[in-house]
Amino acid sequence: MSSIDAGAELSLDVFLHLAADAGLDVSDTARMDDLRRRVNMMRGGFAALHEIDVSKAESPAAFVPDAG
Amino acid sequence: MPANELHYLSAWELSGLIRSREISPVDVVEACLARIEATEPTLNSFITLLPEQARAAAQRAEAEIGRGSYRGPLHGIPVGLKDLFNTAGVRTTSGTRIYDTHVPDEDCTVAARFNAAGAILLGKLNMHPLAFGPTGENADYGHMHNPWNPERITGGSSGGSGSATAAGQCTITMGSDTGGSVRIPAALCGIVGLKPTYGRISRAGLTPLSWCLDHPGPMTRTVEDAALAMNAIAGPDPKDHVTAPGPVPDYTQALTEDVRGLRIGVVREFFDGPLDGEVASLAQQAISALGEMGAEIVEVSLPMFQYAQPISNVILSAEATAAHRDILLSDGDQLYPQVRDRLEEGLFITASEYLRAQQGRQVFCQQVGRLLQDVDLLAGPVEPVTAPEILARRIEIDGSLDGAGEPAVPLLTRYTRVYNITGSPAISVPCGFASDGLPAALHLAGRNFDEATVLRAAYAYQQAHDWHRQRPPI
Numbered sequence: 001m002s003s004i005d006a007g008a009e010l011s012l013d014v015f016l017h018l019a020a021d022a023g024l025d026v027s028d029t030a031r032m033d034d035l036r037r038r039v040n041m042m043r044g045g046f047a048a049l050h051e052i053d054v055s056k057a058e059s060p061a062a063f064v065p066d067a068g
Numbered sequence: 069m070p071a072n073e074l075h076y077l078s079a080w081e082l083s084g085l086i087r088s089r090e091i092s093p094v095d096v097v098e099a100c101l102a103r104i105e106a107t108e109p110t111l112n113s114f115i116t117l118l119p120e121q122a123r124a125a126a127q128r129a130e131a132e133i134g135r136g137s138y139r140g141p142l143h144g145i146p147v148g149l150k151d152l153f154n155t156a157g158v159r160t161t162s163g164t165r166i167y168d169t170h171v172p173d174e175d176c177t178v179a180a181r182f183n184a185a186g187a188i189l190l191g192k193l194n195m196h197p198l199a200f201g202p203t204g205e206n207a208d209y210g211h212m213h214n215p216w217n218p219e220r221i222t223g224g225s226s227g228g229s230g231s232a233t234a235a236g237q238c239t240i241t242m243g244s245d246t247g248g249s250v251r252i253p254a255a256l257c258g259i260v261g262l263k264p265t266y267g268r269i270s271r272a273g274l275t276p277l278s279w280c281l282d283h284p285g286p287m288t289r290t291v292e293d294a295a296l297a298m299n300a301i302a303g304p305d306p307k308d309h310v311t312a313p314g315p316v317p318d319y320t321q322a323l324t325e326d327v328r329g330l331r332i333g334v335v336r337e338f339f340d341g342p343l344d345g346e347v348a349s350l351a352q353q354a355i356s357a358l359g360e361m362g363a364e365i366v367e368v369s370l371p372m373f374q375y376a377q378p379i380s381n382v383i384l385s386a387e388a389t390a391a392h393r394d395i396l397l398s399d400g401d402q403l404y405p406q407v408r409d410r411l412e413e414g415l416f417i418t419a420s421e422y423l424r425a426q427q428g429r430q431v432f433c434q435q436v437g438r439l440l441q442d443v444d445l446l447a448g449p450v451e452p453v454t455a456p457e458i459l460a461r462r463i464e465i466d467g468s469l470d471g472a473g474e475p476a477v478p479l480l481t482r483y484t485r486v487y488n489i490t491g492s493p494a495i496s497v498p499c500g501f502a503s504d505g506l507p508a509a510l511h512l513a514g515r516n517f518d519e520a521t522v523l524r525a526a527y528a529y530q531q532a533h534d535w536h537r538q539r540p541p542i
Contacts, residue, residue: 015416018415018416022397023397024397024412024415035412035413038409038413039413039416042385042416043416043421045378045381046382046417046421046424046425048374048375049375049378049379049382049421049425051375052372052375052428052431053431054427054428054431057427057430057434058430059426059427060429060430
C-alpha cells in the first residue's frame, strides 16, 4: 500500500484499504465508488492548506498536564 | 394587550408586564401555544412539544410572582431549545430517529440556567440531523419551513429555532453554531442570532458536532432579548473546561443606541465572489447607516479568507466523524443520507491534515486578531443569498463561475464559518428585505469576549430601523 500524501487523491487500493479499516462495508461497490469520488473531491480542497505558512504556528492540540 | 399579540412581544417587553402583574405567565404561554397550534402544521418547528409541562410551569411562575418572588427578566418567558440541548426527563433526539427515545437524566447547563431564571420550556426544536448541515432539512421529523415563505429553507442547523422565533411560537430560542448554525437561520428567518465567543456559554450537556468549533447561542426577535438571554446563561461552568473564568458583564448595559467612536471594518473579500446583488446592497446600506450614526467605517482586507473553507472543513469533518463514528458504523443506513455522506468523508482525513488545519487556524486567527487591533468590529453580510428553496443543492447567484450555480453547503456557510474558526462573537441582525420578500442580514463580529460592543452596534442599528417589527405573513 502506498503512503497517503496530504490532500492527494486516493487510489482505489488505498481507498478500499482505509474504508475497510474504518469499518465500512466495502462490498457495496456502487456506494464505494460514489464515496471515493466524494472523498477525492474533498481531499483536493485540502491542498490549499499547504499554501499557508504555518512555520510559526503550533497546533493547539498541545498537551497541558493537569496541575492537580 | 390583545391576547393575539402577546406571542410577538419581546422578553424585554413581557418582563415589565409580568413583573408588574399586568399579565400572567399563564397568558403568555397560552398565547404561544395557540400560535404554535395555528402555525406548526406549516412550519414544523418542533420535534417535541411540552404543552402540559409548560402550563404547569406557567402556573408555578404566576404563583411565585404573586408571592413577590420575582426571579428576573426571564421569569415566565417562553423558550425553546434546539433538540441537542439535554433536558432531564424530556427526550433529546439530536434530530435523528436513532435517538428518538433518548431521555437524558440531567439538564444541560443552558437548560438549568434558563430554569433557574424562571423561563418556561415550550418544547424541543427541530434541527438538521446531528446539526451537520446548514439548510434545515430533516427526513425523520420533517423539513423545517421558513415563515416568510414555507417553500424556502429556514437555514440550519438550528432551523426550528429560527422559524419558532420568527413566527412568534417562542420568545427566545437556543441554537448551536459550528459553522453558522445560529446565524444562518437567524439571517434567513429575519431574526437576531448571537454566536458568543467560544467559551462564553457552556457546551455541557449538548450533543457535540465539533468540540473546538461548537458555540451555543441565543436566537431572538430583538437585540435586547439576546442580551437578556446572555445575562441568564453566559459564564463559567465547571462542567465545561473551555468556559472562560471570571465575571460576565450585564449585557443590557451595552444597549445605548450610540455607535459614536466605534471603528467598523468592512472586509473587502466578503464582497468578492458569489454574492447576490440585492443582499450585498442591503448589507452595504446597513453599514452606511452605522456610519451615518457616528461610527467610522473603513475598508479592511482579510487575505486568509480564501482558506476559511478548507480549515473549517477539515476540522469540522474530522471532529464530527470522531464524535459520531459509532452510530455511523452501527446505524449509518438510518442517518439522513447527506449527513451520512459527510460523516463517511470524515473517515478519510488524516491526522496530519487535521493538525495542519489547526495550524492554519492559528494563522487565520492571528490575521483576524491584527484587524481587530485596528477596528472594533468587522462587518459584512451574513448570507450571500436569501433563503433558497427546500432541497436545492445548487443555488443560482451573481458571481457564479460556471453558470451552474453554487453548491448550497459551502455557499451558506461562506461568511459565518470565519468566526467559528476565530471563536469571535458575531451577530446576525436583520437589515431589510430583497425583492423576493425574504429577509437579509448584517453580520457584525468583535474581539473575543467583547459581546458588549457587538450588541451595542447591533442594537443601535436595530433601533434606527423597524426590520425587527416586520412579521412574516403566516
